[in-house]
Amino acid sequence: MTGGKNHKGALAGIKKWLNWLWNSSEKVEKEGLIEESAAPKPSANVAVKHTKRNGPKILMIGWELPPHNSGGLGVACWDLCEALVEDFKTDITFVLPYDAMIKSPFMKIKNCDSINFGKIAKNFNPKNAYSYPKRGLPKAEAENLEDDLVAQVERYAKEINSAIGSESFDVIHAHDWLSFKAGIKAREILGKPLVVHIHSTEFDRAGGDFIYQKVSDIEREGLEKADKIIAVSQFTKDKIVKHYQINPDKIEVVHNGVSYRRSEVSPSDVSALKRAGKKIVLFVGRMTIQKGPDYFIKAASKVSEVMDEAVFIMVGTGDMEKQMIEQAAELGLSDKVFFTGFVSGDEKNSLYKSADLYVMPSVSEPFGIVALESLINRTPILISKQSGVSEAVKHALKVDFWDTDEMANKIVAVLKYGSLRNTLQKKGAQEVKHITWDAAAEKCNNIYSGII
Amino acid sequence: MPSICFYFQVHQPYRVKKFRVFDIGKGHDYFTDDENEHLNNETILKKVAGKCYIPTNNVILGLLNKHPEFKVAFSFSGTVLEQLERFAPEALESFRKIVKTGRAEVLTETYYHSLSFLYSPEEFNNQITLHQKKVQDIFGVRPTIFRNTELIYNNDLAKTVELLGYKGILIEGADKILGWRSPNFVHRAKGTNLKLLLKNYKLSDDIAFRFSQQDWQEYPLTSKKFAAWLDSHDSSSDIVNLFMDYETFGEHHFEDSGILKFLGNLPGEILKNDKNRFVTPSEAIEVHEEVGELDVPDFMSWADIERDLSAWIDNSMQKDALKKLYILGDKILKSGDEKLIEDWRRLQTSDHFYYMCTKYFADGDVHKYFNPYETPYEAFINFMNALSDLKIRLKQTRSKVKKDLTPNKTVTRIKVKNNKGEI
Numbered sequence: 040m041t042g043g044k045n046h047k048g049a050l051a052g053i054k055k056w057l058n059w060l061w062n063s064s065e066k067v068e069k070e071g072l073i074e075e076s077a078a079p080k081p082s083a084n085v086a087v088k089h090t091k092r093n094g095p096k097i098l099m100i101g102w103e104l105p106p107h108n109s110g111g112l113g114v115a116c117w118d119l120c121e122a123l124v125e126d127f128k129t130d131i132t133f134v135l136p137y138d139a140m141i142k143s144p145f146m147k148i149k150n151c152d153s154i155n156f157g158k159i160a161k162n163f164n165p166k167n168a169y170s171y172p173k174r175g176l177p178k179a180e181a182e183n184l185e186d187d188l189v190a191q192v193e194r195y196a197k198e199i200n201s202a203i204g205s206e207s208f209d210v211i212h213a214h215d216w217l218s219f220k221a222g223i224k225a226r227e228i229l230g231k232p233l234v235v236h237i238h239s240t241e242f243d244r245a246g247g248d249f250i251y252q253k254v255s256d257i258e259r260e261g262l263e264k265a266d267k268i269i270a271v272s273q274f275t276k277d278k279i280v281k282h283y284q285i286n287p288d289k290i291e292v293v294h295n296g297v298s299y300r301r302s303e304v305s306p307s308d309v310s311a312l313k314r315a316g317k318k319i320v321l322f323v324g325r326m327t328i329q330k331g332p333d334y335f336i337k338a339a340s341k342v343s344e345v346m347d348e349a350v351f352i353m354v355g356t357g358d359m360e361k362q363m364i365e366q367a368a369e370l371g372l373s374d375k376v377f378f379t380g381f382v383s384g385d386e387k388n389s390l391y392k393s394a395d396l397y398v399m400p401s402v403s404e405p406f407g408i409v410a411l412e413s414l415i416n417r418t419p420i421l422i423s424k425q426s427g428v429s430e431a432v433k434h435a436l437k438v439d440f441w442d443t444d445e446m447a448n449k450i451v452a453v454l455k456y457g458s459l460r461n462t463l464q465k466k467g468a469q470e471v472k473h474i475t476w477d478a479a480a481e482k483c484n485n486i487y488s489g490i491i
Numbered sequence: 492m493p494s495i496c497f498y499f500q501v502h503q504p505y506r507v508k509k510f511r512v513f514d515i516g517k518g519h520d521y522f523t524d525d526e527n528e529h530l531n532n533e534t535i536l537k538k539v540a541g542k543c544y545i546p547t548n549n550v551i552l553g554l555l556n557k558h559p560e561f562k563v564a565f566s567f568s569g570t571v572l573e574q575l576e577r578f579a580p581e582a583l584e585s586f587r588k589i590v591k592t593g594r595a596e597v598l599t600e601t602y603y604h605s606l607s608f609l610y611s612p613e614e615f616n617n618q619i620t621l622h623q624k625k626v627q628d629i630f631g632v633r634p635t636i637f638r639n640t641e642l643i644y645n646n647d648l649a650k651t652v653e654l655l656g657y658k659g660i661l662i663e664g665a666d667k668i669l670g671w672r673s674p675n676f677v678h679r680a681k682g683t684n685l686k687l688l689l690k691n692y693k694l695s696d697d698i699a700f701r702f703s704q705q706d707w708q709e710y711p712l713t714s715k716k717f718a719a720w721l722d723s724h725d726s727s728s729d730i731v732n733l734f735m736d737y738e739t740f741g742e743h744h745f746e747d748s749g750i751l752k753f754l755g756n757l758p759g760e761i762l763k764n765d766k767n768r769f770v771t772p773s774e775a776i777e778v779h780e781e782v783g784e785l786d787v788p789d790f791m792s793w794a795d796i797e798r799d800l801s802a803w804i805d806n807s808m809q810k811d812a813l814k815k816l817y818i819l820g821d822k823i824l825k826s827g828d829e830k831l832i833e834d835w836r837r838l839q840t841s842d843h844f845y846y847m848c849t850k851y852f853a854d855g856d857v858h859k860y861f862n863p864y865e866t867p868y869e870a871f872i873n874f875m876n877a878l879s880d881l882k883i884r885l886k887q888t889r890s891k892v893k894k895d896l897t898p899n900k901t902v903t904r905i906k907v908k909n910n911k912g913e914i
Contacts, residue, residue: 434852451512452875452876457811458810462849
């Protein structure tokens with residue numbers, strides 16, 4: 040794997056992100072680093088409304104929320120909380136390790152304001168954030184980065200007290216390894232049960248590459264000390280059992296949902312390609328080993344041998360981006376594979392709408408809400424069997440990520456046979472209506488009831 | 492008092508192998524999958540022969556020997572007869588023995604177990620002729636009773652079948668066509684003299700579907716119990732038609748469920764009431780008066796809850812596949828290429844489209860149990876890729892034929908003068 044970004048570029052990017060963060064009402068330009076969500080952004084002056092909540096009082100401990108999120112984690116947390124509050128009148132306080140000046144109409148957002156913000160910013164590379172620590176770095180640098188992050192995580196735990204204050208809670212719910220130490224500390228302080236929520240494991244993020252041992256240790260500690268574990272899929276639960284030897288009875292599977300609000304737009308300029316009779320195959324994700332972009336390109340090559348009108352659009356950036364561009368060129372696909380770089384929110388949705396097929400060739404995907412976003416936009420999906428979402432959706436084409444022959448076979452079939460596309464699209468759009476955050480919230484609420 | 496008519500359907504398709512887009516234009520055997528056992532027709536046929544055909548035939552033969560009053564009826568698709576010949580000749584021989592007793596009637600159906608009646612009257616006729624010949628060759632009999640693929644039926648079919656010389660036809664005793672009527676009487680198809688034998692689906696499915704269901708009220712079903720149910724029909728019925736897939740015995744319900752023992756004991760129990768008797772379908776229509784005309788304007792079948800065509804013709808993939816398949820018919824038949832025609836016909840078997848059904852896919856239903864492919868989408872992709880290959884072969888055959896008809900250069904050209912004296 041080629042090395043990561045050079046430091047100069049990273050620093051410039053981070054400075055930009057810092058500026059933006061302090062002026063949180065400004066949008067990041069398209070070349071910016073943070074993925075935006077379409078989450079409502081009330082100005083900092085509006086007081087948070089608190090209608091009467093008579094459900095359980097939950098202390099949620101997280102690391103990011105939209106619009107300052109870098110991947111699925113923040114969005115999933117936000118959407119889950121919204122459903123919990125709407126459906127079960129849950130009283131949620133969501134803690135972040137820094138003051139991101141986010142306000143929510145349905146929950147209290149608190150921060151540990153004594154964490155050194157600058158240090159967080161330096162190591163927080165949003166392009167890879169959900170898979171941090173970052174992959175593709177030289178060993179020494181990787182180790183430094185890991186140490187830095189672990190230090191932040193430990194600091195979070197020290198400071199969690201300030202966020203709790205004198206309030207009481209019924210349950211502590213911590214999201215992913217970054218929040219586990221703080222969660223464990225909160226449990227000590229409050230004497231209340233701890234639920235840890237696995238959105239991804241270190242083994243997923245590694246995608247077959249090396250594991251950050253310290254990160255994995257923290258993950259293990261959280262899993263062992265929690266009273267209950269939530270996994271976003273059976274696929275993830277199996278991984279937890281396999282790699283951490285946790286009793287499966289302790290783990291409950293709660294599939295992620297998908298938010299419709301983020302998905303309503305009209306088709307994009309890609310329509311020019313369509314008018315030229317091209318068929319569009321879409322890849323959306325970080326260009327990192329976990330997401331399997333190299334398998335996508337290999338499949339693209341095989342498809343192009345038998346189908347001239349297929350074009351492949353790769354949306355996203357990451358440590359493997361340069362390598363992918365080179366690989367496409369080497370395979371003679373420069374006129375077939377297009378790299379858009381980072382695309383966010385509305386634009387991303389419009390790409391989904393214009394595409395003929397969305398492909399998610401992930402090596403190890405704990406869930407994969409992106410696939411559901413495609414279905415909402417009425418575009419059929421071809422997904423890796425090594426993913427959580429493949430257990431939740433029936434009307435999709437599925438393939439082992441490494442089987443690029445079969446991947447190509449299925450891509451061609453969808454592009455070639457209109458009735459296949461139509462059936463997948465129609466049935467998939469119907470099916471996705473039942474994969475909701477409300478369902479996830481209900482399961483969480485039952486878990487809370489079970490341990491309070 | 493009612494006559495009991497047992498009818499068993501014996502069928503295996505030629506399942507399409509895993510056929511990728513890269514296979515198009517290369518190897519042309521669509522029906523031999525050497526890599527995927529669950530798609531290998533030979534393996535499957537041998538397995539079914541071992542679990543169902545041979546053991547159940549032994550039971551049936553035993554019954555025919557023991558009870559001279561015992562009678563049954565069978566229908567064999569052409570595709571299963573071929574596969575029995577190739578892969579399990581002993582099983583075929585045991586079927587022959589059964590038919591030789593003279594108390595096992597054989598019916599006619601479309602050779603390729605196809606939906607051809609719905610798409611091509613010409614092809615439908617072809618497949619009837621082919622089937623008649625096959626049955627004559629193997630069993631030495633000429634059927635007078637017909638059954639269409641999956642008991643698909645409507646008034647138009649009746650007219651066609653009557654014109655072909657058949658005396659009777661088996662159909663599903665679906666509530667929607669019966670209304671107040673009972674399936675336990677011989678009826679007549681509207682506008683014809685063709686007699687209708689209607690499946691008693693409740694009693695048939697008690698054996699075929701519910702036999703092993705432990706949460707069924709009537710579990711376990713014994714031959715005594717079932718015979719008693721038949722007896723209770725005493726005065727209100729002429730005939731009870733028990734129509735089912737032969738794979739009920741040993742395949743859908745394993746031997747250890749007791750189903751073969753059940754079958755073995757049943758005729759004896761039934762005959763304990765000496766007012767009971769067994770009939771073959773042709774005997775049934777001879778012995779029992781028809782009670783009236785039955786109007787079936789829309790197609791119905793014995794498949795799924797709906798008992799209509801939706802098992803095969805429902806989503807756009809199925810419709811697309813069927814349309815693209817049958818549109819080739821004319822040209823393929825004209826090509827004279829036997830292998831091409833055979834492959835085209837093997838692709839007509841209704842099972843292929845059944846596998847593409849998405850009706851209850853999300854619920855993991857009965858279609859999934861029968862589906863050798865992971866999903867209906869996979870079934871469609873394999874089929875369409877094979878069809879694409881067939882199309883290419885057709886094109887090549889036609890251009891070859893064209894070439895052969897092009898005049899040879901050595902032929903002397905005759906100069907002809909027209910009226911004006913020009914050449």
